[in-house]
Amino acid sequence: DTGVSQNPRHKITKRGQNVTFRCDPISEHNRLYWYRQTLGQGPEFLTYFQNEAQLEKSRLLSDRFSAERPKGSFSTLEIQRTEQGDSAMYLCASSQGGREHSFEQFFGPGTRLTVL
Amino acid sequence: AQSVTQLDSQVPVFEEAPVELRCNYSSSVSVYLFWYVQYPNQGLQLLLKYLSGSTLVESINGFEAEFNKSQTSFHLRKPSVHISDTAEYFCAVSNTGGFKTIFGAGTRLFVKA
Numbered sequence: 104d105t106g107v108s109q110n111p112r113h114k115i116t117k118r119g120q121n122v123t124f125r126c127d128p129i130s131e132h133n134r135l136y137w138y139r140q141t142l143g144q145g146p147e148f149l150t151y152f153q154n155e156a157q158l159e160k161s162r163l164l165s166d167r168f169s170a171e172r173p174k175g176s177f178s179t180l181e182i183q184r185t186e187q188g189d190s191a192m193y194l195c196a197s198s199q200g201g202r203e204h205s206f207e208q209f210f211g212p213g214t215r216l217t218v219l
Numbered sequence: 220a221q222s223v224t225q226l227d228s229q230v231p232v233f234e235e236a237p238v239e240l241r242c243n244y245s246s247s248v249s250v251y252l253f254w255y256v257q258y259p260n261q262g263l264q265l266l267l268k269y270l271s272g273s274t275l276v277e278s279i280n281g282f283e284a285e286f287n288k289s290q291t292s293f294h295l296r297k298p299s300v301h302i303s304d305t306a307e308y309f310c311a312v313s314n315t316g317g318f319k320t321i322f323g324a325g326t327r328l329f330v331k332a
Binding site for chain 1: 223228251253255262263264265268270309311313318319320321322323324325
């Protein structure tokens, strides 16, 4: 299967703990995105990578959040000192750049985070 | 800043009836427009997109959307829905760089027999 994969699929943690999520994009895609989705809302843009460079961060991404994409392959999203308000579905998507690929983003299944 | 408003949170409709899911956007720059669909227990997937050219775009499963610049709308329509169209539909807008995509809150389409 060559789709976007995310691990873990579910994470339950206690407030104040750190968590890390992983996203493996489609192999030939150079763009990678992280979104957060809460119940009844659409995905909210968090950050974007082109290859290994993080080019855009939303103001939603507080200093407790950090994302990396070493070597332009997989990406990790870490949340430090989790709060109950961090409970959400965290989505990863990837795409090929350039107009010829029409900016279609391919989404992973998401990681559901529950902070107790 | 860009924003997307989906005017209906839920749309119940009978099978074989027509449906329209409404989407309005705001932006001070040129944008690309998308509809994504999320079927039950599945991830988001692209349904159709408008980049340029013909303002009417179609999907392979009978949906169409029309870009109306003067009304800043991109409504999604289907002349006859099926039970299998039951899903959540998200309208989205991105800048022409294509990387920062803003999604609407979604419209849940429920097709009844």
